[in-house]
Amino acid sequence: MIPTNAYLLTEAASGNAVLVDAPLGIWDLVEPILVREGCRLEALWLTHGHWDHTQGAAEVVRRSGAQVSGHRADQPLYETPEIMRDLSPDGIPLEAVKVDHWIGDGDRLEALGREVRVGHVPGHCPGSLMFYFPTEKVVFGGDALFKGSVGRTDFPGGDAAVLQNSIRTRLYTLPDETVVLAGHGRATTIGDEKRFNPYVRG
């Protein structure tokens, strides 16, 4: 319905895979890649509870058994997606997502043979999370920070001042060369956004 990014991370050595966000229908794209790479999807990490990032999640879990992680502040959105009815296109199926692990700021995950650092970046959504891979210097930031833009804050639970603070304290404190893979649009880097982002200057 709207183009949302999901990211599939696979590691051939362990045969494990992690999916970041689950737009509607994502399983049909993910499954052939898992088969080709010989990987099993062990985890689904949700950057936040908006429908465009979650409405493929229930199917992913049914088909793969992946464990789902998210932030508890978005529990109502995950468990009662009808809340988003007014914010979603007519006729889109809204299916609840069962989150297995509530995670939050400062948590460290062990995934794909690496340490992954979790950050809480509220403002676009109360339960917005980022997932930072320090070895690769890559961050999956959801809808907090985009190339040349930031997440909308006019949805319920949104707060522009809170989002600015999240970006300054959690994202802009990462190394400049860190690649930002966002929930919409193209990749950017922390350094570029600190220099050029018109909404939040570094």
Ligand SMILES: [Zn+2]
């Ligand atoms: Zn969103």
Ligand SMILES: [Zn+2]
């Ligand atoms: Zn989104």
